Amino acid sequence: MSPRRVTVIGTGLVGTSVALALRRAGVRVALADRDPDAVAGAARMGAGGRLAADTPRADVVVIATPPSAVAGVLREAQRRGLGAAYTDVAGVKAPLLADAARAGCDLAAYVPGHPMAGRELSGPAGAAADLFRGRPWALCPHPRLAPGPLNAAVGLAALCGADPVLVASADHDRTAAAVSHVPHLLSSALAARFADADDASDPELLALAGRGLRDMTRIAAGAPALWHDILRRNAGEVSAVLDAVVRDLAEVAAALREDDPGGDRLLDLLARGAQGRARIVKVPSGRAVPPRTGPTR
Amino acid sequence: MSPRRVTVIGTGLVGTSVALALRRAGVRVALADRDPDAVAGAARMGAGGRLAADTPRADVVVIATPPSAVAGVLREAQRRGLGAAYTDVAGVKAPLLADAARAGCDLAAYVPGHPMAGRELSGPAGAAADLFRGRPWALCPHPRLAPGPLNAAVGLAALCGADPVLVASADHDRTAAAVSHVPHLLSSALAARFADADDASDPELLALAGRGLRDMTRIAAGAPALWHDILRRNAGEVSAVLDAVVRDLAEVAAALREDDPGGDRLLDLLARGAQGRARIVKVPSGRAVPPRTGPTR
Structure with missing residues (x-):
């Protein structure tokens, strides 16, 4: 089920990294971005060739735009x-699936996905073929999704060296709020x-x-x-x-401002923090998790 | 001004690491702890010998106890x-200097210090001779301090591979709140x-x-x-x-709960965060800083 031909729309950091990882795995990759310089930069890095009118149909199209642009780009790509x-x-996944439904996209072929990896850089220059190696890559099955596209997306994540994790979009978003969005x-x-020039x-x-x-x-x-x-797209879970x-x-x-500062409140938070950290490090990132194939919600 | 003979009181992670670093530099080290097992553990790691009645007077005594015990241990060691x-x-430094003054310690010989390094482990087993290598080691001159002890403390920090940074105790505490205590x-x-067994x-x-x-x-x-x-000892600065x-x-x-969630408030915080991060990474930890030798406060 490994895709042999992939089109990446959006050649920023993540899109270009996907393209580089796929190229290294021998996949033919076509690139598109509304910014021609970004495509040129990615192509110079060896991420693939420019998407053209005669580029053959891809096994998988990867939309690597900012969240709010996904549904519109998906609709146009499907058209x-x-x-x-x-x-x-x-x-963020559930709101984008709703966007795609509202926009009239073909949901049978759309696999909401999220590689849980990134860097604090932007644009193709920060891209790396090994960005996803050993990292979880969430894929969100939903009732309208056909098996073929899901298998193709799993194959794509695996080709990038990631560990595909199947998870319902609502579970993804609730978890992402706790493990990624609130930490940010x-x-x-x-x-x-430290932003201001004060002490x-x-x-x-x-x-x-x-x-x-x-x-x-x-x-x-x-x-x-x-x-x-x-x-803002995951506002409910994040807040x-x-x-x-x-x-x-x-x-x-408030406890630090009491006469005997700190007290049980402070000690309790520190103790719960240490417990939580112990739980976090116990779970290996990615690999250990069997794909969730139960009912989506 | 390098000390040749040092006594370390408190053989937890930091005390034992100091002892190991000094031993590697050829310093004779005596160890003490109210827990005999901790001393034995540190001694087995090669951190030095047990402090005894006939141990010669040290050039520097390093008190590596929890903050609240420092003044009492200092007074007794000086006695x-x-x-x-x-x-x-x-x-935390200014409150401990006040503790020491109240306890009637000889402040001329007491150099409040804080190696800005640590690990998320406790006890001698987590100690490492290179814990302080290239890390800042704050030393806090004060009006009552004599030059000899300050020089000896600077020499000790340097022997441990650290970069001594002279800083007034109040500046240390305000900075530590922002760079260490609040982050914690x-x-x-x-x-x-993640401490509870919920979702x-x-x-x-x-x-x-x-x-x-x-x-x-x-x-x-x-x-x-x-x-x-x-x-709790730095409660004012931390709060x-x-x-x-x-x-x-x-x-x-609150902004995330608005109809159009996020808005300018959210974008502003993200932008200020990115600015602050840029300032933080611009300053090399330790080395670049000339010691502050101006008036203390």
């Missing part, structure tokens, strides 16, 4: 009959303390910072406009998790 | 005349979401987590009791930074 199966790489906001809120960003003092601050602010470097799009985090932190801030 | 200079490794709380609050910690879904979640929750594994002690983070996150949570 042009560019492929037998279609998938995307956006960080916490990273941003912490890094934002906190005094270079002399900032030199005291160790690996902790660097690790905690790494993902804050992600492109603001892209993350804005992702977060629910964020509320719980804000509640915990506000309670601790 | 016994264990060393010519004294320093500690606790993550954010990490804990995020990891706490967020479903192992099947947790397998979707990538490097972002792992990096963001790494420091949450730190010993809760130790961090409780550090954070001030934490308030700003909570305000930003609460505003974004």
Whole structure:
């Protein structure tokens, strides 16, 4: 079921990385982007050739645009009959499936997808063929989906070196809020303390910072406009998790202002944090998980 | 000014790491801990010999206990005349200097210190001789401090491979709140979401987590009791930074619940986060900074 011919629409970081990984696996790749420079950049990196009027129909079309553009690009690609199966790489899934339904797309051929990998860079220059190696790649079966396209998307993820994980779109979005979207906001809120030229960003003092601050602010470097799009499309799930985090932190801030600062509230949060971390490291990323093939919702 | 003979009181992770680094540099090291097993463990690792009644006076005594124990241990060590200079490794400085003054310690010989390095492990077993290599090591001059002990502490930090950074204790504490203490709380609050056996910690879904979640929750594994002690001793600085983070996150949570979710508030936080991250990575940790030798406060 491995695809032999793939078209990638959107040659940013993720799209170009997909193309590079597929090229290395011997797949024929056609590239398209509304920005001709981005296509040219990706092509120079060896990611494939430009999509042309006479490019044969692809086994899979990968839509690697920002989330809000996916449904429109999918509809247009299906209208042009560019492929037998279609998938995307956006960080939120259920709302895009609804978008695609509303836009009149052929849902039987659309596999909502999300490789759980990325870098804090943008554009084809940051792309890497091994970006997905050993990383989970979520694919979201839904009632209207035909088996052929799902198999093709699984084959594509595997060709990229990723571990395909089948998961209902609602489960994906709830999990992504906790493991990706809220972490991004916490990273941003912490890094934002250093955005202004006040004491906190005094270079002399900032030199005291160790690996902790660097690790905690790494993902804050992600492109603001892209993350804005992702977060607002998953607003319900994100705000629910964020509320719980804000509640915990506000309670601790209040406890630190008491006469005997900190107290049980602070110790409790630290203890729960250590427990949660222990659970997180117990689960290997990707590999260990059997694909979920149960009913979608 | 390099110390040739050092006594380390408190053979946990940091104390034992200091001892191992000094041993590698040829320093004679004596070890003490209220837990005889901890001393035995450190000694077995080659960190030095047990402090005895006939151990010669040390050039520097390193107090590597939890913050709240430092002043008491310092007073007792000075009463016994264990060393010519004294320093500690606790993550908060101004309150400990005040503790030491209240306890009647000889402040002329006490150099408040803080190596900005650590691991998410406890006890001597997690110790490593290279823990401090290339990392900043804050030392806090104060009006009562004599030059000899300060030089000895600088020499000790350098022998451990660290970059000594002289900084007023109040500046240290304000900076530590932003670069270490609040990041720890954010990490804990995020990891706490995975502490309970509910959906967020479903192992099947947790397998979707990538490097972002792992990096963001790494420091949450730190010993809760130790961090409780550090954070409550720096309560004022920590709560001030934490308030700003909570305000930003609460505003974004509210913005995500609007009809057109996210909006300018969300985009603004993401943009400020990216700016702050850019400032953070511009400053090399440790090396680039000239020691601050100006007036302390």
